[in-house]
Amino acid sequence: MEEKDMLNSHEEIIHKNILPRLDVVEKAQAAFQQEVATIKSDLMGVQRGQAQLELTVMKDGKETRDMLKQFVNHVLDQDKQESQAKLEDKKAETQSKIEARKARWEIIGKVTVVLAGSGSIIYAWIELLKDKL
Template identity: 40%
Template sequence: MPEVTSMQEAFQKVGEHDVAINQNILPRIEVLEKEHLDFKQEMTSFKAEMTNLQKGQKDVEVTVMKDGKETRDLLKPFADHALKQMEFEAQAKKEIAIKKLDNKDKATVALYGAIGSGGIVTIIAGFMALFK
């Protein structure tokens, strides 16, 4: 920077700097400060919306879990009943199949059972069924 030769030139330079600051720099700083303030307000609004969104999501999760539990509680008696009905029907079919066997078939089943298990009592029961 060249040396200032007189006081008048020094004041003139200061005046030029003052004009540059007031006309160029300060308006730019004001614009930046306003933009910064707007940005902070938008971020605050965004944070509030995110908080509300997270709360809503948790509420939905709780609602879904409650509905699932209510559905399970409602369907459990029906499922238990259906399972018992299937067991009952299977047992009834088994008993009907056994009752349909004639005496000869009963004796054959008893004989095979006796051979498989080696029990004399089963053989005797088979012959008793044969001669009933």
Template identity: 40%
Template sequence: MLNRHDELIHHDILPRLEKVEKAQLDFSTQVEAISSQVSEIKSSQTNLELTVMKDGQETRGLLTKFIDHSFAVDKAKLDAQRDVIHRDERITLKRFSTREKIVLGIVGAFAGSGGILAGIAGLLQILK
């Protein structure tokens, strides 16, 4: 019986045990390889994040300069248009004679701020 157990251990159990130990060693080697790859991926991801953040910051800086420039150009155009409009208005008013200015003032007084309505109400009171 002792020989049978010895034969069973040497032919059946020991080869299986060697296979398990080899598989465990291969598994440990693969885990180490995967761990080093994960570390490399983390490092690459960190570098990529930094690069993207730097690019984003540069882009925001350029866009800020562009927007400021664009608003400055738009403001200059609007100021120029206002100057032209005000100049045209001044020229138009200067062409009116004194008599025309008085007539325009009277019409504006009656027409402005409910003057026409007050005139109509007064006319209705007179007609009653």
């Protein structure tokens, strides 16, 4: 009987103390597993969001680079046009100076020809007049 009492007492201890504690541990473990699953789910969402954000930043960066490239090309084209305009102005100025010098030398040449030619004519008249006198 003593063994039966002891067995009953162990059974009573198991049912009153150990099983309720085991139920509490199992419920806590289930809650913990649920929290872990929720955290994993949240982490997956954060990772997806981070990947989308990364793509957005990369896309925006590309758009920014493209815009900067267009801006730089525009500024360089403006500088090129301004340089070409200055070069054309200098070319035109130099050409006008050359034309002015040509015209001046043509006038000087014509005047010299006229003076030299008229001097010969005057000399010839003087010689003719001298011979007749």
